[in-house]
Amino acid sequence: MPLSNQLASVDLGSNSFRLHIVRVDEDQIYPLDTIKDSVRLAAGLLPDGALDEESKARAMQSFAGFAERLRGMPAESVRVVATNTLRIAKNIEDFLLEAQACLGYPIEIIAGSEEARLIYIGAAHSLPPSSDKRLVVDIGGGSTEFIIGHHYEPQRLESLQMGCVSYTRRFFADGKISKSYFKQAELVAGITLEPIANSYGRTAWQQAIGTSGTARSICEVLIANGWAKDSITREGLAQLRQHAIQVGSIEKLQLPGLRADRQPVLAGGLAIMQSVFDALGIEEMQITHGALRDGVLYDLLGRHLHNDSRDLTVVQVQRRYQVDLAQAARV
Numbered sequence: 001m002p003l004s005n006q007l008a009s010v011d012l013g014s015n016s017f018r019l020h021i022v023r024v025d026e027d028q029i030y031p032l033d034t035i036k037d038s039v040r041l042a043a044g045l046l047p048d049g050a051l052d053e054e055s056k057a058r059a060m061q062s063f064a065g066f067a068e069r070l071r072g073m074p075a076e077s078v079r080v081v082a083t084n085t086l087r088i089a090k091n092i093e094d095f096l097l098e099a100q101a102c103l104g105y106p107i108e109i110i111a112g113s114e115e116a117r118l119i120y121i122g123a124a125h126s127l128p129p130s131s132d133k134r135l136v137v138d139i140g141g142g143s144t145e146f147i148i149g150h151h152y153e154p155q156r157l158e159s160l161q162m163g164c165v166s167y168t169r170r171f172f173a174d175g176k177i178s179k180s181y182f183k184q185a186e187l188v189a190g191i192t193l194e195p196i197a198n199s200y201g202r203t204a205w206q207q208a209i210g211t212s213g214t215a216r217s218i219c220e221v222l223i224a225n226g227w228a229k230d231s232i233t234r235e236g237l238a239q240l241r242q243h244a245i246q247v248g249s250i251e252k253l254q255l256p257g258l259r260a261d262r263q264p265v266l267a268g269g270l271a272i273m274q275s276v277f278d279a280l281g282i283e284e285m286q287i288t289h290g291a292l293r294d295g296v297l298y299d300l301l302g303r304h305l306h307n308d309s310r311d312l313t314v315v316q317v318q319r320r321y322q323v324d325l326a327q328a329a330r331v
Contacts (some may be wrong), residue, residue, distance in 0.1 A: 006032065008073055009296035010066060012082040012107065014042035014141025015165050015213060015265060017062045019069060020293040029297055035069060037062040038261040041085040042142040042165035049090035056095055063102040075105060079296050081118070082109045084142035084163065112159025116145040118295030120154040123147075123211050125298050126290025132206035135280070138291060139214035139272050141165035141265070146196060148205050156204075158196050162189055164214045167268030168250075175250045177267055182241060185268065189275035202281035210285045212292070214269035217262040219287045224257025232285040237274050244270065 007029065011018040017037045022029040039062055044055020070078060086092065086109050100107050110118070116138075123136045129151075138145040142163040148156040171185035210219070210232060221240060222228035228236035244267060247253050253263055276282065 006073060006077060007297050007300050008070055008078045009293045009300070010070075010078070010080040010103070010105075011291075011293040011296065012041070012059075012080065012086060013292070014083060014085040014143070014163055015040055016141070016261075017041075017059070017066070018293050019066045020297065021069070022297055024301065027301070029301060033069065035066065037065070040141065040165055040265075042163060043169060045085065045089060045166075049088065051085075051089050051092060051095065059095075059099065060102060063099050067103050070104065077300070078105050079300055080105050080107045081115075081292070081296055082107055083115050083140060083292070084112070084159075084161070087112070088142070088161075112143060112145065113157045115143075115292060116147050116157040116159055117154050118299060119145050119211065119292050120147040120149050120157075120295065121152065121298050122290040122292060122294030122296075123209055123288050124149065124152045124290070125294060126288045127209065130207065133204070134207045134209050135200065135205040135282075136209045136211060137215065137276055137285070138210075138212045139164055139269055139276075140212060144272060144276070146200055148200060156199065158200070160192050160196070162192050162272055164265040164269030164272065167271055168265045169268070171271065172250060172267045177244045177248055177250060177253065179245050181267075182245065182271055182274075185271035186275045186278075189272050190279055193275060193279040197279045200280055208280075208282045208285040209288055210273075211288050211290060213262065214265075214273065215285065216287055216289070217259065217266065218270060218273055219285075220257040220259075221255050221266075222257075225255060231287065232273070234277055234283050237270070237277060241270060241274060 005024050006021055007024055008019065008021045017039045019035040021033040023032050039058045041055050041059060044052040046052055080103060096107055119138045120136050133148060133150050136147045140163050142165060144160050144162050146158040147154050167185055171181050219232050222232060222236040223230065227239040244253055250264060250267055253266060258266065
């Protein structure tokens with residue numbers, strides 16, 4: 001067990017920063033506190049790959065608030081992970097040192113595959129038991145993760161460079177929404193998806209699951225406007241896309257179910273979601289609230305209970321590739 005009965009995860013995403021604190025009771029976790037800041041770090045990436053000063057300032061303000069809430073928690077009970085924007089940003093060494101000093105905990109910039117693994121763990125723990133293979137899709141601010149898994153075990157992991165913030169900046173930069181803008185965004189997303197289209201296609205899974213802000217936001221809008229019942233559907237996406245084109249601008253894209261913090265990046269996320277449906281043959285996608293931050297917490301819990309899920313992943317790889325276990329142990 002941890003030294004305290006609390007665990008905390010900090011998810012430094014490309015769109016939002018999230019702090020999640022839970023209470024641990026035996027092998028179960030119970031939410032205590034959640035803080036979300038819409039930092040939109042990906043929007044601060046300059047053409048040379050560096051972060052602009054404004055986005056750094058927003059990030060530091062968020063770190064200060066998180067540090068206040070985390071004060072006193074032991075280091076082994078807190079994990080801070082950073083995703084796509086900090087993976088690709090350049091010349092951020094001084095910024096990271098300042099950020100870690102402000103937070104009081106180390107910041108771990110995780111690879112896309114590790115992000116995907118943690119997303120699946122979080123999603124799997126929030127879903128009812130099923131014998132189906134599941135496809136989990138997480139459209140973030142700067143990248144999109146795809147995982148196929150069974151029960152609590154991810155079997156295929158992929159992270160692609162496309163996200164709601166980066167696509168909105170790239171294809172809807174002037175704030176206008178048009179059919180041609182959507183076509184351009186969907187064409188590029190389709191090309192990005194080509195390498196995984198076969199291995200992640202309809203025959204590889206039985207149930208599609210969406211998680212994190214973009215998927216949840218789209219689903220909420222579809223339900224609130226009567227375009228879907230309780231999930232994301234192909235027909236619902238088409239109606240939302242057509243409505244966005246008719247409205248003609250991000251500023252006027254005000255819909256029942258659409259939160260103010262999601263409005264500026266909905267167009268880019270919608271284009272990616274439409275392309276994912278097309279490329280992978282999805283007709284309907286269920287939604288779960290379990291995501292990266294939850295996966296980090298369950299991963300932390302497993303380590304404290306001496307049941308590290310990373311060890312299971314290593315064992316699975318060894319079995320798949322028929323590794324000589326005795327030799328591996330000696331090495």
